Amino acid sequence: MDLLSDAITAVRIGQPTSNRLRAGDEWCYRFASYEGAGFHVLLRGSGWLVPSAGEPVPLGAGDVVLVPHGSEHTLSSRPDASGAVPFESAVAEPDGRTEFLCGKYRLSHARRHPVLASLPEVVHIPARIGGEPELRAAIDLLGAEVSAPRPGSATVVAGLLDLLLVYLIRAWLAGNPGAGWPQALRDPSIAAALEALHANPGAPWRIEDLASRVGLSRATLARRFAALTGHPPMAYLTWWRLATAARLLQDTDLPLPSIASKVGYGSPFAFSHAFKRQFGVAPGSYRSRG
Structure with missing residues (x-):
């Protein structure tokens, strides 16, 4: 029995999606709340995740963030959400120095498993040399597939996104062994x-x-x-x-x-x-x- 797999299977209501974007020196994108979970991978540069409640989270190259409850949040080049525009209206900067990969998982909140409900509003996995090698490998493969689609990419990306979700939750569980789930x-x-x-x-x-x-x-x-x-x-x-x-x-x-x-x-x-x-x-x- 794999409880984590059961927990994810029980709440899945659709296929995950992802987008890769380059941004310039100043950027601020708002992500509305939704039924599911979101993730962001900062591939290059630096920035901030600004939750609707709580302190801004600094992000460096290689950092990964999971927003497990689909709550509203902002990605920004500065630690505040002023002037944020919807991510859907973002205009890519081909020569931008910041690049990130963003995605969503469609998960039912009505039947969310308690192990998923126990996750904090933001799960931040900082990049570390030698840390979370499986997670890093999945990120590298996912970034390559999204940036240069090839035959079969739709299937590959969906599988890699599923892997990424499992690795992110595993990383949080491993880093918080003291109590609860x-x-x-x-x-x-x-x-x-x-x-x-x-x-x-x-x-x-x-x-x-x-x-x-x-x-x-x-x-x-x-x-x-x-x-x-x-x-x-x-x-x-x-x-x-x-x-x-x-x-x-x-x-x-x-x-x-x-x-x-x-x-x-x-x-x-x-x-x-x-x-x-x-x-x-x-x-x-x-x-x-x-």
């Missing part, structure tokens, strides 16, 4: 419990079954699981079942009874009631709106 994924018993729930969300799980499987008492599992993930085990299971169902509704043509059964509900009625309580709409309406 990073620690949950390192705790053998809690990781094993998560693996079991993800591998078979439709099973008739009980807290005592899960505790026995991972070698903990019921009370210890409940306490440790909630402390690290922010959710009691059975509440997390309910959320994961419904998030899985939401993905199946949008990505497959399976009938509602089949989806209900796959995610552990004994009847379509019980499934529909739980789904509407979680997402605010009935499963059929959720499917029809895409």
Whole structure:
């Protein structure tokens, strides 16, 4: 089981996109809020990421920034957002000394996995000699493909963007091992419990079954699981079942009874009631709106 892959798959609602741009000495581009996550790679030069709330983040060549919740922000040659223009109206400067690669991931905020929700508003990965070699390799390949498209580039770019998202989240998890989800994924018993729930969300799980499987008492599992993930085990299971169902509704043509059964509900009625309580709409309406 790969929880991070599951978390990303559960929230994906479209293909990622990216653009490469050169800018002159003075530039200031605004990125509106959107449903998904954004990233920026400063390929050359220096600049600032100015969030809508919080302190500006200085950027140097090779730095990477993830805006995981799609919040409004600005990229600027100075540490403020005054005079910002929409990024969509940016005019490239072919001889500009600053060059960056920007992109968006379309991710559903309604079914965002808690491990993604736990990320800060801005994830900044500074360039370091020898640091994050896989991430650096993906950036180099992505920059080359975007700057000089060749046959098959659309497929290559989509795959590299997916890699970049995984590497960015991995880098944050590795750099923040002390508490919460990073620690949950390192705790053998809690990781094993998560693996079991993800591998078979439709099973008739009980807290005592899960505790026995991972070698903990019921009370210890409940306490440790909630402390690290922010959710009691059975509440997390309910959320994961419904998030899985939401993905199946949008990505497959399976009938509602089949989806209900796959995610552990004994009847379509019980499934529909739980789904509407979680997402605010009935499963059929959720499917029809895409």
